[in-house]
Amino acid sequence: MTQMDTSIFPEPSKFDPSRFENQASVPPYSFVAFGGGPRICPGYEFARIGTLVVIHYIITHVTWKLCADNSFSRNPMPVPTQGLPIQLVPKKPF
Numbered sequence: 001m002t003q004m005d006t007s008i009f010p011e012p013s014k015f016d017p018s019r020f021e022n023q024a025s026v027p028p029y030s031f032v033a034f035g036g037g038p039r040i041c042p043g044y045e046f047a048r049i050g051t052l053v054v055i056h057y058i059i060t061h062v063t064w065k066l067c068a069d070n071s072f073s074r075n076p077m078p079v080p081t082q083g084l085p086i087q088l089v090p091k092k093p094f
Contacts, residue, residue, distance in 0.1 A: 002030045063089045 004012045008030045009019060020026060034044035067085040 002032065005030070058088075061091055063091055065089060 034041040065087040071081050
């Protein structure tokens, strides 16, 4: 397991989420959350399907509206200054 390699992560058994703050210092593919290959975590597919079900439910049961007062700044791309506030309105049942 790469996440238990002391040359990559000092004190690998210690809970320290700050080790992932500086992405440049962590080698690519040194942490694989669900594993991979024939020994992949069975929860991977469950989490993926659960996420898709939630997205489907939101898309089919809710209408998304942007809030009225939106202003944009350009640096170098247009970005909403107040984030992207949305209003979720439940669709009427049919």
